[in-house]
Amino acid sequence: MGANLPDRHYLTPLFEPASVAIIGASARTGAVGAVLVQNMRAAGYRGALFGVNPKHRRVQGIPCFPTMDQMPQRVDLAVIATPPATVPQLIVECGLAGVRAAVIITAGFGETGAAGARLERATLENARRHGVRVIGPNCLGIMRPDLGLNATFAKGNALAGSLGLVSQSGAVCTAMLDWARPNKVGFSSVVSLGGSSDIDFGEIIDYLVNDPKTEHILLYIEGVRDARRFFSSLRAAARVKPVLLMKVGRHPVGSRAAVSHTGAIVGSDDVFNAAVHRAGVVRVSTIGQLVAAAQALSAHVRPRGDRLAIITNGGGPGVMAADRAADLGIPLAGLSGTTLQSLQAALPENWSQGNPVDLIGDADATRYRAAVGACLADEQVDGALVILTPQAMTEPTEVADAVIAVARGHSKPVLACWMGEAEVAAGRGRFVDAGLPVFRTPDPAVETFAHLSSFYRNQRALVQVPGPLAMRSPPDVDAARLIIDDVLAEKRSVLSEIESKAVLAAFGMEVAKTMVVHSAHEAVLIAGELGYPVVLKVDSPDITHKTDAGGVLLNLNNAQAVRAGYQQILDDVARNRPQARISGVAIEPMSVRPNGRELMVGVIRDPVFGPAIAFGAGGVAVEVHRDRAVALPPLNSYLVAELIRGTRIAQLLGPFRKMPAIKMEALESVLLRVSEMVCELP
Incomplete structure (x- = not known):
């Protein structure tokens, strides 16, 4: 078994253990420690199996020892099912006994509050100090059916097969297993991650992609801790094996439930979608779809x-x-x-x-x-x-x-x-x-x-490797960075409109000439220089949605309208946002394009995956329409076209009724420049 395989992968002791110790082994009916022993024996585990319990010398026919240091041989994998307060010290004892992997079945850690989080930190610190890799806590366990390894408290055993199932929910695992057996669907591995305090999806996927027994990978995800490793492992896996995943927490109420369940960070669902698509992975929406996919993959569809x-x-x-x-x-x-x-x-x-x-x-x-x-x-x-x-x-x-x-x-x-x-x-x-x-x-x-x-x-997205914008003028990155550094030095987190446009211009994007004025008289003078009609906007570091605050006036055609509009903006903003600081009023030419389409390009900073680019329908009702697609930078022409096609507004960008098509090359240029900006100024 795994005794001669430690050099193949550092998780070999977990997936191919030559010996297993069940800490908390029991003969008491209904106890988790009793079910673990029963499952290992019923599965026909071919390695050395031991119990650890000071109250017994034998449990259900297997030898039992008081502590790990009294084992007759070194143990590869320890399965812990004891009260949470005992776990940190047990990890120390495992490490001193040479155990390289542990599955912590026990619940009562980070998912329960501050005291549990302290226990989890202590457990993880001890594991790292002593070189023990940990699955869990609060997990169902791990199965490798072809080895007879069933270190779980699930009811019954899985059939051996080609599916690798990795889930943060033990309940999803047990439901899938109960469905799979009568439908003759088999698994190479079933891994319940639970709290994922140490080993996360990325490392498990890294093992499964190199595992010849695993031909397809199914994932059930509530949140991701190490996004960089997760994304990298998905890309590597999807190059050689179909990977399908289901991620819950798509809406705020689901996200809160996911955090309380696993303690994992849950980022934007749109950004997660963009990340897995870019990795060449397929996402399903329901457990029914995941089950159906498992059946089809098992049939080599x-x-x-x-x-x-x-x-x-x-x-x-x-x-x-x-x-x-x-x-x-x-x-x-x-x-x-x-x-x-x-x-x-x-x-x-x-x-x-x-x-x-x-x-x-x-x-x-x-x-x-x-x-x-x-x-x-x-x-x-x-x-x-x-x-x-x-x-x-x-x-x-x-x-x-x-x-x-x-x-x-x-x-x-x-x-x-x-x-x-x-x-x-x-x-x-x-x-x-x-x-x-x-x-x-x-x-x-x-x-x-x-x-x-x-x-x-999706494999086409996976193989896209965007290069530099060779045929375009190079950006003035230093100028853009100076603007941002000055804003940060003032302890501000939001650029003003003038600053924002200066950064965009530094990356070669065409922006409207904008000036900030501080009096109605100055507004009239500048409007005359710019040419009518003009637009007035409040300039405030505290106001993001200017229209909601009464801070935008469009299509002002003469000096009288500009003078009155300047004062109207000050009055309306003072009434609607009395606490907001006002730096002045921005004035710019009104862009009049009868056949134009109002679009939105933005950058999202996701807590898990970092910056992402959003594109879709623009205008004051952008939040209502919710027509946007999201992609991860860097982009190239293929990925830009795919991003645009992912929106409903894409159907209006070509010839529509009496409107001509927009200049797609200009839109592509903007999206590529935004991608470049995000990469240079993350």
Whole structure:
């Protein structure tokens, strides 16, 4: 086992232990220490197994010792299930005994408050001092089914397979395991991270990407502590293996629950999405989608494209599937002339004559076999969804056998949807036995195909390596940095409008000429120099949303309007924001573009992933429309185009009704310059 593997990876003692000690081993029914021993024995662990409990010499047939220093041999992995107050010292004893990895099942640490956080810090300090790597605390444990390692308190054992499951929630692990066994889905590893005080996702992924037993990686995430390592490990893994993840805490209430559960930092969900997409990883939204993806990956469903053929014996379910495909941006395959001829010869003349392929309600196994075979042979098809509804003339089990036989002769993925229950249960079971993904309704089947096909689309984002903006004028980074340094020296955290525009101009972005005035008379003089119409805006370090404070007036066409507008801004801001400091009023030319589109480009500083670039619809209702896409810098032309396509406003940037298309190269230039600015001035 792992005795001769310590040089392969520093987590080998955790994943390939030649010996395991259960600290807190017990014979008491219902005790966690008792369940751990039972699970290890039931799984058939082939290494040396010991208990640690001063009250026993043997526990459930395994030798038991009072302390770690009395072990007859060095132990690779310690599994701790004792009260939280005992854990810091137990880690010391493990380290002195040569233990290199520990799984802390015990709860009652950082997730419970200040006292628990102190215990967690002490545990981690002792672990680092003595060279012990820790999973947990407050976790389910770890499984390696092919080794017979079940160091968890889950009920039952997992089947051996190719899926690596890593989860911050033990409950998600147990639910997945309970579903997986009757569906014949197996795992290479199941790791419950719990509080992740030491070992986090990044290190586990780093091990699994090099593990030949793991072909696919599934992640359930509530928060990430080490974003740099996490992101790096995701990129490395996604280059060679499909990685799918589910992250919760998408909304504030969920984020608070995630923090209370794991103590992890939860950043912006938009930025997290951008990070995992850039890493070439696929994100799912629900546990149902994660389960469906696990089933499909276990069946080695790996579509190389997203063109889907739908074969059905009912028009309604075919339309359902087509609608869901459209929702997800999955194109229905355009069937070739050869395929249409084959279908014409094999199907009744009143078949649907296209995709979805409606075989009509009396379709039998022969008809299904011909249709599925013809579609899979078509080079314009990347995968097939086969739907059956119970009909008097259709035998669901015979059809299942026919579809399975055809699928085995092709490399393209086949997903089945046997709708109903009693009449189709046996047929559904045939797919489970054959290792093919089967669903009860069309929507999850289409979603699964979409998720798995998007893995290959995301590979394009993964391989993007933006270079310097060689064909553009170099930015004046020093000038921009001086402005920012001066602002920081004044202990300010927000640039004024004048300062902001100066920084943008230093990076080659075109900005409106803006001046700050301190009297109505001065405003009139400057307006005359700039030319009418003009815009007035309050200049205040305390006001971000100027319109809300009454601090913006547009399209002022003459001196009288400017004079009155200057005083109106001062009065309105004083009334709406009486505590705000006012540095003056900014004046600039009014940009009048009848066919212009109002857009927003911004930079978000995420607490986990750092700076990110946001793009979308602009204007005063930007928060209401919430039309934005987010990308991580650095960007190149491909990534900029992808960022723009991720918004609803993208549909209005081309020719629309009587409006001409915008200058896309100018928009691309702005986004590339912002990316450059963020990289130079993080």
